[in-house]
Amino acid sequence: MHLIETRDLTYVYPGSVTGLEKVNFIAPRNARIAVIGANGAGKSTLFKHFNGILKPTSGSVLIRGEPISKENIREVRKFVGVVFQNADDQIFSPTVEQDVAFGPTNLGLDEETVRHRVEEALRMVGMEDRAGRVPHHLSGGEKKRVAIAGIIAMEPQVLVLDEPTAGLDPQGVADLVGFINSLSRKYGMTVIFSSHDVSLIPEIADYIYVMNKGTIVASGTIDEIFSQAELLTSVRLDVPLLPKLIRSLREHGIDVSMAYTFQEAESAFLKAFKGEP
Numbered sequence: 001m002h003l004i005e006t007r008d009l010t011y012v013y014p015g016s017v018t019g020l021e022k023v024n025f026i027a028p029r030n031a032r033i034a035v036i037g038a039n040g041a042g043k044s045t046l047f048k049h050f051n052g053i054l055k056p057t058s059g060s061v062l063i064r065g066e067p068i069s070k071e072n073i074r075e076v077r078k079f080v081g082v083v084f085q086n087a088d089d090q091i092f093s094p095t096v097e098q099d100v101a102f103g104p105t106n107l108g109l110d111e112e113t114v115r116h117r118v119e120e121a122l123r124m125v126g127m128e129d130r131a132g133r134v135p136h137h138l139s140g141g142e143k144k145r146v147a148i149a150g151i152i153a154m155e156p157q158v159l160v161l162d163e164p165t166a167g168l169d170p171q172g173v174a175d176l177v178g179f180i181n182s183l184s185r186k187y188g189m190t191v192i193f194s195s196h197d198v199s200l201i202p203e204i205a206d207y208i209y210v211m212n213k214g215t216i217v218a219s220g221t222i223d224e225i226f227s228q229a230e231l232l233t234s235v236r237l238d239v240p241l242l243p244k245l246i247r248s249l250r251e252h253g254i255d256v257s258m259a260y261t262f263q264e265a266e267s268a269f270l271k272a273f274k275g276e277p
């Protein structure tokens with residue numbers, strides 16, 4: 001049984017704008033999934049179905065094998081935590097601490113457990129020293145981290161992040177990558193995120209869905225997707241730099257193994273040019 005599965009999920013916005021068309025998506029346990037696609041591809045619309053914010057026009061969304069219903073919506077929202085693109089919309093309490101406490105308090109947890117979870121979540125996103133601050137006065141990146149902490153404090157099994165790096169500076173992006181990886185490594189959380197920044201994907205994901213105009217046009221491992229330069233270009237995405245460079249070197253007769261992350265590329269180049277093992 002999959003944690004999340006959509007079957008022929010179709011969603012039409014009022015005014016007959018197609019948001020999604022026959023989307024089949026699967027999130028198995030422990031997966032780290034990237035959903036990539038240009039603006040308007042349908043990423044946010046898809047994510048809004050994962051915790052019942054939008055209801056399918058046709059087709060279905062199954063959470064642990066069960067369709068979302070009035071009866072199980074609370075359980076679903078405990079199980080699948082979604083951090084939306086615009087962090088501002090998710091923050092409304094007078095202090096950072098209170099904001100992060102909102103979700104776990106609503107789950108009916110006792111005060112002691114809530115306090116513990118809030119501390120832990122703020123530590124995980126590196127905001128423990130700003131617990132008493134007014135969220136409204138934080139920077140964009142800090143607000144995003146508070147929004148993420150608020151979701152993590154509910155300890156969902158699946159963490160869904162819609163464009164988590166949008167608006168972050170390079171250090172913010174690096175911190176976020178490290179922190180997402182630690183969530184999936186340490187807590188076995190399944191992570192699903194969307195992005196149109198292809199350089200970031202291999203650092204976090206092990207599986208990719210490519211969306212275009214409300215449909216899924218391809219899915220596969222990093223290797224399977226990033227080797228298809230034409231596919232990426234056709235849906236208005238960049239071809240990642242490292243595989244592009246390595247492919248070009250190979251065409252020039254230089255034997256370098258394929259690499260997608262900085263670390264992989266570094267060892268591939270050292271091996272190719274210095275003969276290091």
Ligand SMILES: Nc1ncnc2c1ncn2[C@@H]1O[C@H](COP(=O)(O)OP(=O)(O)O)[C@@H](O)[C@H]1O
Nearest residue numbers: 013017018019038039040041042043044045046
């Ligand atoms: N509230 C809305 N009302 C009408 N159309 C919408 C609304 N939100 C999104 N859409 C349309 O649905 C399609 C998918 O949008 P969206 O899911 O936001 O894409 P992405 O997140 O990949 O940028 C686009 O054509 C967009 O214009």
Ligand SMILES: [Mg+2]
Nearest residue numbers: 043044045085
């Ligand atoms: Mg979006």
